[in-house]
Amino acid sequence: EAGVVQSPRYKIIEKKQPVAFWCNPISGHNTLYWYRQNLGQGPELLIRYENEEAVDDSQLPKDRFSAERLKGVDSTLKIQPAELGDSAVYLCASSLDALNEQFFGPGTRLTVL
Amino acid sequence: AQRVTQPEKLLSVFKGAPVELKCNYSYSGSPELFWYVQYSRQRLQLLLRHISRESIKGFTADLNKGETSFHLKKPFAQEEDSAMYYCALSGRNTGNQFYFGTGTSLTVIP
Numbered sequence: 001e002a003g004v005v006q007s008p009r010y011k012i013i014e015k016k017q018p019v020a021f022w023c024n025p026i027s028g029h030n031t032l033y034w035y036r037q038n039l040g041q042g043p044e045l046l047i048r049y050e051n052e053e054a055v056d057d058s059q060l061p062k063d064r065f066s067a068e069r070l071k072g073v074d075s076t077l078k079i080q081p082a083e084l085g086d087s088a089v090y091l092c093a094s095s096l097d098a099l100n101e102q103f104f105g106p107g108t109r110l111t112v113l
Numbered sequence: 114a115q116r117v118t119q120p121e122k123l124l125s126v127f128k129g130a131p132v133e134l135k136c137n138y139s140y141s142g143s144p145e146l147f148w149y150v151q152y153s154r155q156r157l158q159l160l161l162r163h164i165s166r167e168s169i170k171g172f173t174a175d176l177n178k179g180e181t182s183f184h185l186k187k188p189f190a191q192e193e194d195s196a197m198y199y200c201a202l203s204g205r206n207t208g209n210q211f212y213f214g215t216g217t218s219l220t221v222i223p
Binding site: 003033035040041042043044045048056058091093098099101102103104105106107 | 117119122145156157158159162199201203209210211212213214215216
């Protein structure tokens with residue numbers, strides 16, 4: 001079992017460009033999380049999915065961020081257009097359900113120039 | 114508001130010395146508290162959760178509702194304990210929203 005898979009691991013883009021991150025959770029995990037982690041800070045939840053339904057997206061900046069989890073498995077997080085302040089590590093995590101342990105992916109380190 | 118505070122960004126202790134990483138929280142109701150750890154070049158992973166009431170790698174944490182604290186303790190620190198530690202909170206009152214603290218970087222000096 002590879003655990004939670006994320007790609008790409010690193011991404012460098014210029015501001016105003018679009019970017020997308022992909023996450024494949026552990027098989028059988030119904031709950032999927034996207035976090036953003038700024039330098040020197042803890043992870044901040046952006047959105048949580050229960051199967052294919054987004055049940056908590058209150059921290060997602062909806063003017064430029066979007067996410068989807070088609071078929072309740074893989075998920076994609078998109079930023080369009082990216083801003084300098086979006087530079088961060090984007091973490092994906094999954095769990096059997098919202099009450100169980102979260103398993104984290106390796107993260108995608110985004111640098112916006 | 115539901116928040117987690119880790120007052121120490123950096124903590125250094127000598128090998129064999131006791132270590133305590135502090136975590137305070139604010140929450141209306143009965144929270145679930147967790148400690149996550151990230152070793153160098155590894156993924157963030159769960160260390161322990163308060164409902165388990167177990168010791169992992171010699172670490173324990175007791176939920177003190179009176180002081181709203183969930184400090185992580187180990188009587189004798191080891192070099193392999195050097196890592197980043199995050200306290201986290203969840204609870205039904207917040208729809209199981211997850212909140213992480215800012216983390217404490219622990220260095221165990223040989």
